[in-house]
């Protein structure tokens with residue numbers, strides 16, 4: 001027996017014409033976390049347009065995995081396409097399938113392992129200027145680190161330092177404004193406000209610099225495939241022999257920089273925050289790093305052995321996940337027992353699902369041992385989606401995990417980070433992966 005969308009309950013707090021915009025703007029986290037109390041399917045009105053939230057792991061899994069072919073990415077991503085182009089995150093159908101097939105091998109374990117040195121080098125550079133007792137804006141340090149690593153692994157920046165510098169300068173503007181530009185009405189983003197002008201300028205600057213770097217990569221000797229871009233330039237479709245055009249490459253590069261920096265930076269910043277709040281967990285992490293890495297460099301063999309550290313990252317990723325993802329029905333489809341006509345906009349919040357007491361016992365408790373093999377044995381894969389699931393699962397998961405392990409091991413083997421007392425407590429701020437509002441920490445040399 002199926003039912004129509006008319007029988008889906010509405011979230012509380014709707015106001016005529018505005019819909020649920022006010023509760024979403026005023027208390028986004030509480031609003032999203034509360035949706036599951038209304039039901040598995042919940043209608044939320046953005047102005048007068050309805051979006052249907054699915055709140056249970058089973059329904060989300062149907063959308064992402066079992067019936068993934070019946071959906072494309074939906075409204076948020078239509079708007080993002082205007083500035084990040086039609087790369088992996090925004091494209092759909094055959095274009096997405098072909099480009100994902102082409103690029104997937106570049107992100108295989110053995111290939112990205114070649115970037116461990118760059119990740120380690122920048123981690124050492126980040127901590128070099130730290131002094132005992134220095135107060136660090138750790139969130140900023142980490143963000144700059146992920147941006148430096150992303151540009152270096154993508155472009156081998158010494159080949160065109162000017163263009164690389166333009167990217168490093170303007171990408172933060174793109175990232176800062178991207179969510180507003182995507183969420184606000186289109187007419188608003190065309191108005192001549194300073195923020196809109198800053199954003200438009202950043203788009204033009206980043207695009208121009210990336211095209212310059214692509215032109216350079218096309219002239220390089222195939223033997224010198226040192227960065228990701230020169231690898232992408234050589235990709236050829238096995239059936240047609242075609243590669244990616246300059247425009248496609250530009251879209252993918254901008255997608256990787258935007259998708260790969262802020263997400264990783266937020267997860268890393270929260271990891272340092274959680275470790276400082278849980279000294280017993282931190283002590284186990286440090287003990288493991290000492291045993292596995294010692295004073296030596298950290299490479300792929302060591303990362304695999306940092307089992308407890310990996311569980312810590314799993315637990316941080318559960319508690320600090322993507323706030324919102326969307327899909328849109330490409331054709332009529334049934335999810336659960338609800339008939340969705342073509343064009344229905346679907347949304348879900350990994351952040352809220354991972355904090356739902358119907359899915360996790362005592363969900364607010366930070367407990368890396370949830371992820372011990374015995375403890376997670378009965379758990380469905382659908383319960384845990386920090387990197388998404390199905391054919392649109394994060395292509396950069398291995399890259400991000402390797403980078404996070406390298407930074408954590410490099411920093412924690414030398415420094416102990418303590419929170420600074422502040423009248424403003426550390427809290428979540430809305431972002432793709434919600435980030436800390438600030439993260440002041442004091443660095444003390446680690447005593448062994």
Ligand code: HEM
Nearest residue numbers: 088089259260263264267386387388392393394395396400
């Ligand atoms: C901790 C860091 C990261 C997190 C939590 C994360 C999370 C995610 C999630 C949840 C998705 C699925 C989106 C959806 O279903 O609509 C996704 C997709 C994607 N991610 Fe990540 N990501 C991270 C790091 C990275 C990095 C480092 C890169 C690039 C090197 C990257 C590139 C991408 C791309 C291109 C997609 C789109 C894949 C597709 O649709 O085929 N991500 N990511």
